Amino acid sequence: MNIRKSLWRPPSRYDSAMQHFLDDVNKTFELKLNNYHDLWAWSVEDVERFWEYWWHKADIIADQQPTKTLVSNGLFEADSWFPDAKLNFAANLLRYKDDSDAIIFCGEDGSRESISYKDLYKQTQSVAAEFHRLGIKPGDRVAAIMPNRPETIIAMLATSWLGAIWSSCSPDFGADGVLERFEQIEPKLIVAIDGYLFKGKKISVCEKIDSIRTKLNCHCVLVRWQNCGEVNSSIPWLDLTNSHLKAPKFHQSLFNDPLYILFSSGTTGKPKCIVHGVGGTLLQHLKEHRLHTDIKRADTLFYFTTCGWMMWNWLISGLASGCTIVLFDGNPFFPTNDALIKIAEQEEITVFGTSAKYISAIQKERLKPREKYSLSKLRTILSTGSPLVPEAFDYVYKELKSDVQLSSISGGTDIVSCFVLGCPTLPVHRGELQCRGLGMAVDVWDSRGNPILNGPGELVCTKSFPSKPVYFWGDPGGLRYRDAYFNRFENIWCHGDWAELTKNNGMIITGRSDTVLNPGGVRIGTAEIYRQVERIPQIIESIVVGQDWEQDTRVILFVVLNKGNELTNGLRELIKETVRTHAGPRHVPAKILQVNDIPRTRSGKITELAVRDTINKRPITNTEALANPEALNEFRDREELSN
Template sequence: LIIPYLNERPDLSGFDNATLFADALNHTPISDFTRTAFNDPLYILYSSGTTGAPKCIVHGIGGTMLQHIKEHRLHGNIKAGDNVFYFTTCGWMMWNWLVSALMMKATIVLYEGNPFYPGPERLWQIAETEKLTLFGTSAKYIDAVCNADYHPSQSVDLSALRSLLSTGSPLSSDGFDFVYQSIKDDVQLCSISGGTDIVSCFVLGSPSQPVYAGEIQTRGLGMAVDVLDDDGQSVRNKQGELCCSAPFPSMPVMFWNDADGHKYKAAYFEHFPGVWRHGDWATLNQRGGIIIHGRSDATLNPGGVRIGTAEIYRQVEAFPEIIEALVIGQNWDNDVRVILFVRMADGCELTDDLKAALKKAIRSGATPRHVPAVIVAVPDIPRTRSGKITELAVRDIIHGRAVKNTSALANAEALDYFKNIDELQN
């Protein structure tokens, strides 16, 4: 099935049994369906490569279908006739998630291109025109709309909108405030988190529970999601590993070219035997809300205390002078010190006054342990092809170690900016 790009009619002579998408729409509806087994393969998804070579993950038909129906109907409150949008590329699992909304008899809307072209109003105009009931995006996008000083509630009609979903990275309390003050004051804001590994969510929204700023509302229905300390014990109001202690429908069927399952088991079950360790550093509070603090393999250890990077990013990205930031821990003087790299906005410089303001904001908004010892401006920050910054690659570079998975990076040349930085030698 060939979908032309930019309305060009491609030459199909090199393909066997090829059909243009427009022609397929005119065909007689399919009446004969092939019966499949529950665990027959549906998708191969590739992890982003932030924590090593990308994993080649095979997902099954039945488990994916059950999980998505649950998330759409029960957690997302999607109904027949709704109009569902998620700003995603076809390479991100949220595209697969979006397509599944067809099972709810909803209309799905997909946008390809720069969400800020010709301006920050673009996606919100689509929300008005298409009468979107669910608008899905990322925390980075919400921050960008806020920094652009654009207020959708003042410009477009969002009366149809019931739910706004955010994922990709933790949504800050300031992001929650912006949504309710400048987008819509009665929308259900769902910060959600899961991943390519499960083509769904471990923690997400609930239409029947209150929303608290900076928190994910609840754990996925039917999933034994928990936070465990280093000893594998369940903890509340304390940071630990986000885990799932029992099987769930959308576990991968297998990894490709992993006949004995060794890579699959090593990826999720070696840290706590028999328990899925997802790799997120999180807190589960007494009322069941969840806060994600960042990737657990990217946590910092100053003074031997593990802290997440998300708290630093929340403070730094509130500064309009800074476009993007990256935090790593550098081994230093028999300890670990926090290093903050920033990419500056056009016309802005990293002055001593700005450094002092950043440290003050981090100290008051997080803790003294989160305050970076060194702040360095860089021209660019390496990210994966799916747009995620890659802290581990930078950590390897500044410690003189080779980066093995540069092919997973969209801008591998940016790693050169982190070599032999004078400020990190003193």
Template sequence: MSAPLWTPTPDRIAASRMDGFRRYVEQRHQLELVDYPALHAWSIEQRSVFWQAIADYFEVRFTTPPTDVLLNGEAMPGAQWFPGATLNFAEHLLRRRDDHPALVAIAEDGHREQFSYAELSAHVAGLQRALREAGVVAGDRVAAFMPNTWQTVVGMLAATSLGAVWSSCSPDFGTQGVVDRFGQIEPKVLIACAGYQYAGKQIDLTDKLKDILAQLPSLERLVLVPYTHAEASSADFASVVPTSLWQDFYQPGGEPEFVAVPFGHPLYILYSSGTTGVPKCIVHGTGGTLLQHLKEHGLHTDLGPEDTLFYFTTCGWMMWNWLVSGLAVGATLVLYDGSPFEPQAQRLMDLIEAEGISVFGTSARYIAALEKAGCKPRETHQLSRLKTLLSTGSPLAPEGFEYVYREIKADLCLSSISGGTDIVSCFALGNPVLPVWPGELQCAGLGMAVEVWDEQGKRVYGEKGQLVCTRPFPSMPVGFWRDEHGSRFHKAYFARFPGVWAHGDYAEETPNGGLIIHGRSDAVLNPGGVRIGTAEIYRQVEKVDEVLESIAVGQHWQGDERIVLAVRLRDGVMLDAALEQRIRRVIRANATPRHVPARIFAVADIPRTVSGKIVEVAVRETIHGRPVKNTDALANPEALEYFRDRPELAS
């Protein structure tokens, strides 16, 4: 059994908000909860008491108090949280009104803007008035086609302060990808940028935006943010929809008003990846999102008013929605728009040092890329304030954990986290009071009845199976947009195990109380009837220095399935017989012979969603000659062509 890579000191545990909450619960309810497992078990068995304690601990302001905490509490779906309660989401993110920095927005070219909590509130108040004058009322949709910058946050807060529903896509989405999403939800107002910069390239969005506007007949107003396209004019779009430039649309000042809405009132609409068809529009409720994010930021991430939070994300990924909730605990948010490798691989490490970031979030892919680039930030950067590093998007391999502690910082809480768009939060995540074990997510979240089940619906330990949640939780989606009878929603999560949320992750519970994610269930490989998670292969291939990244899929072959592996190699490296053999040898030695691919071939690129996740299902469809239904959901759909009609897969 391996040793933990990091263990919090008694002083750090005692100073954490997680331990403070444990003591709060003990005192208030006359309990003895000696450690996190005891606290977690209580949070599951006493769900109503637990979620009320979260609301009380974080001083959630109900405009109208609830008549109960939980009705129909064993039904999933169907449980009702905090019936009768009304509140406003934006109000909780704007409770702080002093001169402490709320937002620091940094562009790829280094341009930096900073706003205090008081200034942020003034901008929200001004934009709120303008949106109200434009006819926006509770329940209307306000959409954004925007980069991760301060205007996007102001837009979300102004819209939700009115009880409107917020939805966003990043500007790297294709035209059809935007229309497939916003076309379903029929926004009244669109906030959009006229251009952006990525990897040193200036990208003019004028033509793309005109195409999008022409296909959104519900729009009554475009609010145009020039951003990197300073010469943009409202006249460019006024013939399609009434258009105002951001700087002309409102004047900051005054105090925002907050429209109280029911606990389950729609707050956000997020989208499934859309790689197997038109994206599903996932509706998240106001109160459930707030409570879950307060719990995750305040307790699991140990984020507080003196912290500075960063997450590398775009507005097309749920991590943006998660990031902005850091305002609810009074933290400073650092927003970055651009390539994480521009002008060099350590760009984000530069940000940690320059901005004093204490909680840094990124993807497992970025950590692997830092290691491949030979970066040793502990030698080149001052990272004294950094206390927590968060990783998500894909499973972080044990070697990635070891790299972080060896080359970034030895004394920090490295938290691999997993949940998703479906719940706009996490099932399993970090914990400042627990040790960090290589390759493991530290724990299931408080209030989340997470288990791993086999195909017969039996809980298993130390074996791979389906990640499920067996009891209701407040951040479960309200449903899918325009799914009046809930049939599509039920099929997506509850058809496999009736009354139990099946998340679609292939996972394993560990003896340490943590979890390992082995990949998505729909991408599980099945050679000879043996189920293999793709992450099991990736974490071995990452050990081969010549390989930058890889993708493994199952190919139907002679009545069975065989594993095929595509690799993207460093510049100048060729895939010869010797390198192939070395890749196979590493996989065989560290996994099993079953994990060894039958075929290996090199590709120039690997297709990804716009949030950076590799798309095994789309590649699997391509190698079998079947159409991929919605390539506009991909950031680089042209990469699929590298997998079509491969001679290596014909024999």
């Protein structure tokens, strides 16, 4: 629990919404909270009081205000938040109807499109009218196979306008991967693209969409973007946006009615269908956007994501705060490796969201954006998807921008939001996530359920929160739900992250607890090894797993090398010495092997579980969940792992 170097401090006169909120809490409740950490402690002391107060401060548009905040029978999983409130998600995202930009789309080919809030409302209203004509009603599922484009957002808003349920995946998914998700939820309508661009290549998906539509036996709306062909019996998107029908009034959903169905990665079996509610999603996102990220109407918010990752849902909620959201679809390193940085400069992005993997990649490329771009409007950088190592913090402040708030954030698909994230009134410390989220009673526990003040353990949440899943689709008894979150500790949410609280009241996350290495009984987070390996310039990427060996576990490291490099004995020794010196002798891999590629999920995360199971000769039940399942072939039956 070392106190880590402060890399950024908020300007002394920074007029943040978080500071105003703290002042309001002090005034309303006659308190003397001095700082964010005091505010967080107050917020989790009585979560019901906090969330009731935030409901009223968030200015949510609702036809029926709540008379109850929390109805509980003592079971975390069964808690019901704001059970009698009635609202519409789309109405809150479409509250602004002026000429300011709502959405800007940037393609990898340099194309640019923009839609004002006024036009966004009109187009959504038109599509909602046509969806209604097609028979879409509250509770029906609308599923999308779409890139990160404006039409996808419009279709989602039209779906929630009618009280229906939205689910989406990106068009690079294979047909089997799409079907094993969407067949579970039985959509009445799919919205699909004809093709997309990646690395300058036009990729048609019409044949795949035709096959999927036939097997799902549902309506299909086709968005023609790349003029790649036709899908049988499909309805042109332009017919919907040019409709002269009148949309019904916004459907008023109960707070806990379904809004989204998100999917787990599916690398260990059929993907779980995680259902998130209308009110919990909105209330949580408004808190994270307006307070933790300080998003206002004048801001321009970007997140590098696909429609198959929860950060897409998080990004879209920015419309509820009236900012401009920027979409990108394509390869982030095409046509040049600074493509996203160029967009940040051109669009004057104020909040730039990406993955730790992206930051690591441009660091490996030795990109020095500050020599070419001023990024004068950029205020905050967000990073998620995997732990952001301390050296990546150094890189951002040295080569990207020195006066920027770098917020590593962590949560997930399970809560469609964050447990740990940023705060504009707190300093940024090297290698740390700034704070636990307001109203989120996050702690770190040992295996016996005792809080840990010094050292790593399981990340848990000890009290209920509004954005927990309302249920899993196809899990009527709730058995899969309970097994996913409440199996480890009774009535306590166990998130599956291996984490450590710091003396700065921040947090360090070192990986998933189910992939924690345990050589000789010593638990090691995989990120502890990755951060040392990433110091070595010959290595592009790595993955570390545990191999069952002689009634124990030994650490196996696989590396992808830059072109022209070989895994010599000298390089192996350099890797081992680097890990030994900077992490410790127990972290040193027993074996270091070279591969050409590392398997990853469709949201870009490396999949340690699949590699671990492969080298331990356990069955991989769902390779369709991987973006590159063929990469596993290099890990199978390695002779080097037999001795």
